[in-house]
Each structure stands twice: as structure tokens, then as C-alpha cells.
Amino acid sequence: MRVPRGSFISAVVLGLVLVAVGGRYGYHRDELYFIEAGHHLAWGQPDQPVLVPLLASVWHSLVGGHLWAFRLLPAVAAALTTLVASLTCRELGGARRHQVAAAVLTAVTSIVPGTGHLFSTTTFDLLGTATTIWLLIRALRDRRLTSWLLVGLAAGITSEVKVLIASVLASCAVGILLTGQRRALLAPGPWVAAVLTALLAAPFLLWQASHGWPMREVAASVAAGGSTSSADRATVIPLTFLMVGPFLSIVFVVGLVHLWRRPDLRWLTIAYAVFLVFVVVSGGKAYYPAGFFPAALAAGAIPTLDWLDARHRTRLAAGLLTVLSIPTALFSLPLAPPGSAVFEVATAVNPDGAETVGWPAYVDTIREVSRALPDRDVAIVLARNYGEAGAISLARRESTADRELLPPAYSGHNGYAEWGTPPPEATTAVVIGFWPDDELAATFSNCTVEPHLEAPDDVDNDEDGAPVQVCRGLARPWSESWPALRRLG
Numbered sequence: 001m002r003v004p005r006g007s008f009i010s011a012v013v014l015g016l017v018l019v020a021v022g023g024r025y026g027y028h029r030d031e032l033y034f035i036e037a038g039h040h041l042a043w044g045q046p047d048q049p050v051l052v053p054l055l056a057s058v059w060h061s062l063v064g065g066h067l068w069a070f071r072l073l074p075a076v077a078a079a080l081t082t083l084v085a086s087l088t089c090r091e092l093g094g095a096r097r098h099q100v101a102a103a104v105l106t107a108v109t110s111i112v113p114g115t116g117h118l119f120s121t122t123t124f125d126l127l128g129t130a131t132t133i134w135l136l137i138r139a140l141r142d143r144r145l146t147s148w149l150l151v152g153l154a155a156g157i158t159s160e161v162k163v164l165i166a167s168v169l170a171s172c173a174v175g176i177l178l179t180g181q182r183r184a185l186l187a188p189g190p191w192v193a194a195v196l197t198a199l200l201a202a203p204f205l206l207w208q209a210s211h212g213w214p215m216r217e218v219a220a221s222v223a224a225g226g227s228t229s230s231a232d233r234a235t236v237i238p239l240t241f242l243m244v245g246p247f248l249s250i251v252f253v254v255g256l257v258h259l260w261r262r263p264d265l266r267w268l269t270i271a272y273a274v275f276l277v278f279v280v281v282s283g284g285k286a287y288y289p290a291g292f293f294p295a296a297l298a299a300g301a302i303p304t305l306d307w308l309d310a311r312h313r314t315r316l317a318a319g320l321l322t323v324l325s326i327p328t329a330l331f332s333l334p335l336a337p338p339g340s341a342v343f344e345v346a347t348a349v350n351p352d353g354a355e356t357v358g359w360p361a362y363v364d365t366i367r368e369v370s371r372a373l374p375d376r377d378v379a380i381v382l383a384r385n386y387g388e389a390g391a392i393s394l395a396r397r398e399s400t401a402d403r404e405l406l407p408p409a410y411s412g413h414n415g416y417a418e419w420g421t422p423p424p425e426a427t428t429a430v431v432i433g434f435w436p437d438d439e440l441a442a443t444f445s446n447c448t449v450e451p452h453l454e455a456p457d458d459v460d461n462d463e464d465g466a467p468v469q470v471c472r473g474l475a476r477p478w479s480e481s482w483p484a485l486r487r488l489g
Contacts, residue, residue, distance in 0.1 A: 006100030007086035011079040014107040017333070018075035018116045023068035024334035025356040027394070029387025029462075031070075031119045032359070035060050036386075036393045037415050044207030045415040046214035046488055051160040052121045059119075065398050074123045078116025081127045082107045085294035088134040091141065092265065094302045101305050102298035105251060108325045109297070111243040111290045114332035114350060121162045122287060128158030129168055129291025136172060137268070137295070139189065140181055148189030149196065156200025163204070163215065164288060169197070171275035175267030214488050218414070221489030223283025231286040236279055239286035242349065244293060247324045252293070255300025268295060339457030347459075355462065358455035359391045362432075362463055363406075366392060369430055369450045369468055370406055380426045382471075382485075383411040384433025388463065412485035421482045431469040443481045445473030 037045055038057020044050060055073065063069035082103040089102035106112055115123045132154040139147035158165040176182055184190060208215055221227065231239055241249040260269040272292045279288045308314040329335060331349055336342035338357050347354040366381060373379055383389035392409035395402045407430060410422050422429075431440065431447065440447055447469045455464040475481065 003083055003086045003103075004096045004100050006096075007083060007103035010100070010103045010107045011082045014082060014113060014116070015075045015079035017329075018078060018113060019068065019072060021117065021333050021335065022071035022075060023066075025338065025353070026359050027067065027391075028118050028120070028352060028356045029359075029385070029390065030121075031056065032390025032394055033386040033415070034119065035397075036390050040415070040419045042207065042418070044204040044211075046211065046418065047218045047414045048121055048162065049160040049204040051157075052119075052124055055124075056119050071117065071119055074116050074119050077123050077127045078112050081112055081116075081130055081294060084127065084130045084134050085298050088130070088137065088295050089298035089301055091134060091137045092299055092302065094298065098298075098302045098305055101301040102294070104321075105248055105297045105301060106294045108321065108328060109244050109248060109293060110328050110332045110350075111287060111293065113329070114243075115287075115290075117333060118352070118356075122290075125158060125162040125164060126290050128154060128161055129165055130294040132158055132165065132168070133172070133268070133291065133295050137265070139193070140176070140184055140264075140267075143184060143187060143189065145189050145192065148193040152193035152196030153200075155193070155197040159197065159201035160204060163201070165291075166201070167278055168271075168275060168291060171278065172267065172271040174274045175270035178270055179267045180263055181267050217488040219282070219284075222285060227285070227489070233280045233283060236284075236286045237276070240276075240289060243287060243290060244297075245324070245328055247321065248297065251300035251304050252296050253300070254304055255296040255298065258299045258303050259296070265299070268292075268299075272296065337457070338459050343459075351461075354459055355387070357457070357459045358453075358461060358463060359387075361456050362388070362453045363391050363395045365451055365453055365468060366430060366432065367395075367402070367405060369470065373428065373430075373470070375428050376405075376407065378425050379407040379428040379430060380422045381407050381409040382422070382429040382431045383409055383416075384413065384431075384435055384466075385462075386411055386413045386416050388432045388466075389413070389416050412482065412487055414488060417482075417486040421478045424477060424479075426478070427472060427474055429471045431471050433463075433466050439485065440469070440471060441475075442484065443475055444471035445475055447471040 034053045034056035037053035038055070041054065042050065045053065059073055060070050063072070085106035086099040086103040089099045094102065112126070115126055132151060135147065135151045135154050139151050155165050155169060176185065244252045256269050256272065259265045272289065275292065276289055278284070305314065308317050330342055331346040334353060334356065336346060343353070370376055370379070381389070381392050383392065389409040389411035392406055396406050396408065410416065429444070432453070450468045450470055452468060453463050453466045455461055
């Protein structure tokens with residue numbers, strides 16, 4: 001399907017910018033985790049479906065471990081998201097200039113380039129959800145079975161990235177039922193789409209069911225503030241405007257109003273409102289509604305651009321948008337030097353940026369501790385979280401020398417807990433992270449504190465200052481102690 005040249009150019013520019021900064025800072029803890037998770041294939045993990053870890057591990061191997069190349073796929077996903085916004089605008093009746101505006105507006109939000117920099121579930125979920133909404137708008141317009149099949153296909157694939165799409169579809173169903181579009185439900189198309197989505201989502205859902213639905217505990221941890229990107233319920237709506245951008249939020253709100261005023265599209269405004277309430281009540285992350293942003297901006301581009309054209313202010317608005325995109329780029333992309341004032345402000349808004357700094361230094365610390373171990377051949381690394389374990393696992397995969405020097409990493413955190421307990425002969429552990437004293441006391445008879453992890457450039461992140469301990473003397477076999485070391489969050 002053709003898109004205007006301007007939309008394509010905006011997508012290419014965004015992609016090139018993301019590629020240019022792709023090697024900045026370092027891996028994010030989630031990226032380290034995903035790369036390792038993809039080497040332990042199963043129908044699911046406690047905290048996520050299989051698709052992104054599989055992509056991460058395969059792609060990382062194909063590009064030879066180069067960070068900038070590893071992040072090519074997220075850059076492409078972000079660029080495609082802008083094209084989806086353009087296509088959505090076409091379905092909403094926008095002319096070519098409106099479609100170009102929709103692509104540009106989506107490209108300069110904070111959330112799209114910010115997520116497009118990282119190989120994360122959010123990056124691909126944003127693309128999948130935006131695509132599903134675009135196809136749903138089209139299916140409700142033309143009522144063709146093939147259009148509904150595409151909705152089911154897009155939603156089903158997205159469900160293997162993040163199950164959040166189920167809540168998005170449920171919110172859309174509420175909006176459709178409350179408006180005149182409910183007549184579409186009398187045809188077989190929507191139900192065929194629902195069946196196709198369910199079939200594609202089934203492997204992960206069956207895995208979750210067979211393991212006692214661990215995702216529920218992960219969601220509870222997020223709601224309780226257990227994630228770096230968790231947000232207070234009261235801040236979800238303000239953070240929405242921050243992720244869109246203060247200036248672009250005007251277009252965003254105009255878009256929601258524009259959709260509400262059109263009886264055939266009112267369901268989408270209702271769906272967004274229902275989903276927003278769901279996120280606030282459930283304690284979800286503030287970026288969960290981001291899949292709706294391209295459609296809302298596409299809708300807002302139509303009346304906003306018409307209003308500006310009528311008053312000959314389009315160039316003024318374009319200039320203002322360009323100027324205001326500079327701070328957006330500084331805060332959402334890895335541009336400022338780590339530890340600088342701009343970096344501190346940016347990571348206060350987006351803490352994930354700080355989580356990409358320091359991993360090589362942390363591995364160096366563990367490497368030195370391991371080098372001094374006389375019993376290294378029976379040692380393991382026991383990490384408090386999957387990021388710490390992932391950093392060690394990746395270093396061992398990328399270097400033959402590290403496979404000999406660094407002990408294998410184990411952790412009870414999320415997916416790592418599923419990948420096996422330490423071997424019985426592993427009686428020494430290099431323990432990383434902030435552990436409750438009672439857990440270590442119940443596992444080992446003796447622990448000695450070694451150097452702490454120190455982030456470079458005085459960067460404050462979740463690992464900075466974490467103790468490194470050498471623990472010996474298993475209080476009981478690993479098979480007995482492991483259940484107490486497992487945790488979800």
C-alpha cells in the first residue's frame with residue numbers, strides 16, 4: 001500500500017537518526033535478558049511471550065554482537081510506526097498532506113524514538129497495537145472478511161509480543177458496543193478475527209496456564225512500583241502528555257475530540273478512555289496506552305492542519321515543531337554525555353536511559369573477583385536480577401576467555417529461574433546485587449563482601465553501589481534452596 005513521499009521520508013529520517021545513536025551508551029538490562037532468553041526456547045516465559053526474546057537472540061547472533069546493528073530492528077519498527085500513522089490518517093479521510101503530517105507528528109513524539117532506541121517488547125508492541133487499530137478502523141469501514149482476517153493476524157502476532165493487546169481489543173469492543181458500529185458484530189468477520197487472534201495467542205496462554213499464571217504476579221509487582229518504569233496511578237495521565245510531547249498534546253486532544261464528533265469513529269475515543277481507566281485502576285505503566293497515540297495524532301492532524309492552512313500559519317507551526325523537537329530528542333535519545341546535567345534531567349524523566357550505562361564496568365568487577373577465586377572451577381555467579389545475570393551470560397557468549405574466567409550465571413528472577421538450578425558441585429558463588437540478608441544466610445554459611453559495583457560518570461541506576469560477595473558453604477542442596485530464591489517482578 002502506497003504512502004505519500006513525505007511520510008516515507010519522515011520514516012527514513014527517524015530510522016537513520018535511531019541508527020546513528022544505536023551504539024550510544026550500552027545494552028539495557030531487558031536487552032541482556034532477552035538475548036539470553038532466546039537461547040532457552042519455550043512457548044513462554046513467566047513475564048513475556050517468546051517472540052521478542054527469539055528475535056533478540058537470533059538477530060544478535062546474525063549481527064555479530066555489534067550494539068548499533070543489534071538495534072537496527074527497533075529502529076525499523078519505530079519507522080514503520082510512523083507509516084502506520086500515515087495509513088491510519090488515510091482511513092480517517094485525511095488527504096496526502098494530512099497523512100504526511102500524521103507521520104511527522106508521530107515521529108517527533110517522545111515515546112516513538114525513545115522506544116525505537118531499545119530492543120524491547122514496548123517497541124514492537126507499539127507497532128503491533130498501532131497496526132491493529134489501523135486495520136480495525138479499516139475493517140469497520142469496508143466490512144470485508146479479508147480486512148477482519150488482517151485484524152486477527154496483527155492482533156495475534158502482537159499477542160506474542162505482549163498480552164496487553166487483549167486489553168486494547170477489549171476496550172475497543174466496549175467502544176464498538178456503545179456506538180452504532182455494533183452492527184458490524186452481526187457479521188462473521190469480527191468473530192473470525194477473534195478466533196484467529198486466540199489461536200495465535202494460545203501457545204503463550206497455555207504455557208501461562210500450565211505454570212500457574214505467573215504473569216499475574218509480575219503485573220502485581222509493576223502495580224506496586226517494582227519496575228524502573230512503574231508510575232503512580234495519579235501520574236499516568238500527566239505522563240501521557242509528556243510521552244506525546246507538550247506541544248503535540250494539543251493535536252492529540254484535538255484528535256480525540258475529532259473522533260468523538262464523528263459517529264462512525266466515536267468508538268475509538270471511548271476505547272482509549274476505557275483503556276486509560278484500566279491502566280490507572282490496575283496500576284499499569286504509563287506508556288501502556290501508547291498504541292493509541294498514532295491513531296489519535298492522525299485524527300488530530302486533519303482539523304489542526306486545516307485550521308493552520310486557513311490562517312496561513314502552517315509554516316509557523318512547522319518551525320515551532322522543529323524547535324520543540326530538540327528537547328524531545330535530548331530527553332528521549334542517548335545524546336547527552338552520561339553524568340551531564342542534561343543526562344540527569346533526561347533520566348529523571350526516562351529512567352531507562354540510566355539502565356543502559358555501566359554494564360561493562362560491572363562485568364569487569366565480577367571478572368576481577370572471579371580471577372582471584374582459587375575454586376573458580378566449582379563456582380557460579382548468583383545474580384539478584386536478570387539484568388545482572390544477563391550481562392554475565394552475554395560476556396561468556398561473546399568471549400572464549402570470559403567463558404573460562406567468568407563462572408556461569410544463575411538467578412531466581414523471572415525467566416532465569418526456569419532455566420535450571422546450579423549444579424550440586426557449585427559450592428562457591430559470586431553473589432551480585434541487593435539481597436535480603438535472610439535469603440543469603442539461609443543459603444550459605446559464609447559470605448565475604450568484595451568491591452561494590454560502581455557506575456561510571458556518577459550515573460545513578462539500579463546497580464550502582466550493589467555489593468559483590470563471595471559466598472561459600474551451602475546450607476542445603478541447591479534443589480532445596482532454589483524455590484526460596486525464585487521471585488517474579
